[in-house]
Amino acid sequence: MAGTEIDAVRDLLAASPRSSNLAERRERLDGFGAHYPVPHDVTVVPVDASGVAAEWTLSPEADPARVVLFLHGGGYVSGSLNSHRHMMAETGRAAGARTLALDYRLAPEHPFPAALDDALAGYRFLLDSGVSPGNIVLSGESAGGGLALATALSLRDAGLPLPRCLWLTSPWVDLEMTGDSMDTEAAVDPLIQREYLTELAEAYCAGTNAATPLISPLHADLGGLPPMLIQVGSAETLLDDSLRLAGVAASADVAVTLQVWPHMIHAWHMFYPQLAEGRRSLASAGAFIRAHLGDGAAVRHPTIWA
Template sequence: MSTRVDGVIERVRKVYGSWTRDTTVAQMRQDWDTLFGSVPVNASLEDVDAGGVRAQWVSAPNVDTARVLLYFHGGGFQVGSLVSHRELMACLSAAANCRVLGVDYRLAPEHRYPAALDDAAAAWQWLIDQGHASRHIALAGDSAGGGLALSLLLRLRDAGKALPAAAVLMSAWTDLTASGASYGTRADSDPIHQRPMIVAMARNYLGKGGDAADPLVSPLFADLKGLPPLLAQVGDRETVLDDSRDFVARAREAGVDATLQVWDHMIHVFQQFPAELPEARTAIDDIGRFLRRHFAAT
């Protein structure tokens, strides 16, 4: 296992290590797409305009087209795209037997909060306007995208709208204040993400006047009552480990059906490496079973 994980870490570090203060955001985005987006996928791809937001249908062969997973990619709200997350979306489509609609929401620093959340809400409403029942839709996201999925749930709930059947969170960024104890306890074991980096990304996303403790920015601090069933997966080596552990604990206290899976030895969004990591494939299979169960219950 150590050799496999070390190989993945080395791939990611080559990208991070090439960045300097002079590296442009455009170059970072291109590098991220190159790192993750070069693998052919066994899925059909269809670009769509989802209520004014660029999006893409990703459909594994013979899936149930009546079921939809609305997906928000990670990348600290600054990098990541439909290209970088295409393989993961295709794997999720196959595992959950549903179509995946990946959302190319606007990124910082060009578009700061609440642009990403507005785009997420627009894509959701587009699905509803297309005739998809909320009970046949689930949400998913990784890292910043996991936090965005939760923010969308909170916005929908507070507006009195019908909620999706379930939501899946992978290494979700739920606390942009970076207050979790794991920023200290996992600092030596996390090979990539350290607290100063996380704080800087939050500042870049929010701008000078942004409030990192706003519940729609950091869902950890929200009233979580009434949310649909949740599955949270996170690696034991992550500094953002407590973003998931603390969030699930608070969700359960609020009466939410929330399941936490902590994966030993795994790093941030390890599910993006299904070719290298058997654990990634197993985690994706678990997500598929979770989603199929809750789609069937609706």
């Protein structure tokens, strides 16, 4: 059954090949999100998060005092609130928390560090709204996973309170693309290849060295960061980013949980409505989040819609 379902996702991707036009690429990713409706019992509310467009989602199961702050994927050049809204709805349900997704600025119009500045603004928005850092989960997918890690590093270095934990899905943490899986998994990854990622990295870096730790957190000192869950598929070119990141985190005495999901492709969580492994991986992330927030995590109770 799992093979049949992931093959159907592969067919969906093949039926909508990536364009060389940036606007069309952005429309393509948003279109995948639009393919799946948001459940009728989920409340969606737009918000200005300290100058960054953002969106709350809240399911009936959510504790509004707990927040998953999410940074979407898309290689720093695409992705939006529209592309991942349905995934945020299920994430909040699994985690028992409301979610705040940030529509951070994209390259090439806004290269590094614009996205990082927006992510930090979104985190400060939560703190200013009265959300306890112990009730915040910082999360991201693909480029958003690398951005979430860079955000945590920036918070640590600035002496700001850190979130309770990190959840990273298929994080892109090496924009130099030095992992072996960039080539060994190229034949089975239907979404991202070296040539495409090189183009994205050049757009985001805009002349800044790609090895800069806040661009490629694989090169950073991760000491002092909160526990992290890393989820990655075995059939993706970014597999080695996650494998190496887990080793770097462990060497820095960071509590890290690594899950490699067999046969899963890049960003498989997005396709959870038609993919059982997508639902299971979100449920596993929800269990990780619930375990780290715990029953006594709430310190202050903010208004539901800040």
